[in-house]
Amino acid sequence: MNEKVPVEDWAAVVAGVREAGFRYFDWLDCVDEIGRSNEFRLVLQLLDRDTAETRRLETRTDRDTPRVPTLSEVFSGAGWAEREIHDLFGVEFLGGDGTPLLLPRRYGGHPLRKDEILAARAAVPWPGAKEPGEAQASAGRRRMAPPGVPDPEIWGDRDPAADPADPTEVVQSAQGGRVRRRR
Template sequence: MNPSDQASAAGYDRLPDAAAEIFGEGATAELSYDLLTVDVPAASWISALETARSTLGLTYFDWLSAVDEPGTGFRVCAHVAAVGPGTVRRLLVRTTVPHDAAVLPTAIGVYAGAGWHERETHEMFGVAFTDHPNLVPLLLPEAFEGHPLRKDFVLAARVAKAWPGAKEPGESEHGGPKRRQMLPPGVPDPNEWGPLKGQLPPAPA
């Protein structure tokens, strides 16, 4: 291992305790299921990725995506690694942006492979990446409306057809007690959204 690789590994080995020292003020880190995760403020997103690449030697970009956490915002994550003879060092760099201001600078200047992942994250969650050169749909049709991996995205098909099917226990010729009705996640109250809006009593909570 050359001196620069040794220095990178030494910095990596100091995590999670030295998160703020390595990644700056506001950074925290934890080790869970053999994966180091560093959380940084949104304003430090690009500098954290640059630190991961240049200081820790994590030059392999694996993936970037997000998680919608109601009441918190979108957690945007980038998984990077260093791959060498007989060893792999992995790191998940993560930040959080609010639902009403879901914007981050693009990471293409640090990891060129982030381009397509940012496009997918943009169309699935609605997170914008400023200065991305081609932030256009990657997977969905051009006329598609909404962001299907957001928790508030309406599953319109479930308005047209009840969940989990057209018949509930107790509603067919087979008899039996009727199941307590509830709305699964993503299924709106049909009295508030859809073709029967305003024509039905409110759905049970």
């Protein structure tokens, strides 16, 4: 079970857990909770190498202004994970290294946010085949929408005069496996 930590106490609590013997930084990751709450959940796992016991801590931050104190002063290895999370989810780590790790600055998005539109999936036709060489066998099968592509009524063919789609609405419509409608 994860120990829940308020975001403002994140670095101090992690430092205390380190002093309690959990000196090995195992991993830090992020979960987009859209559809359940308007938050990102950060999960940290630490290890006591003497006892082989692990501890998991989690904190939550608002999706609209995701800011979390850095852990790089407690565990230097956390800086790498924080830079990755910043690139992929847009979480800002206060006091940390904000240099992009994986994506160029011009990218402008955060591809692991559930409301991020994966335009390449919408632009390239989905083959409908599950295995190589299966394309001929699936020629008569109805085309399926790839995972991550929202329903065209929500994103794409939406009326330009309408208000933009709500992020939760986009996420709920971006389920793979729908049959594409013929136009």
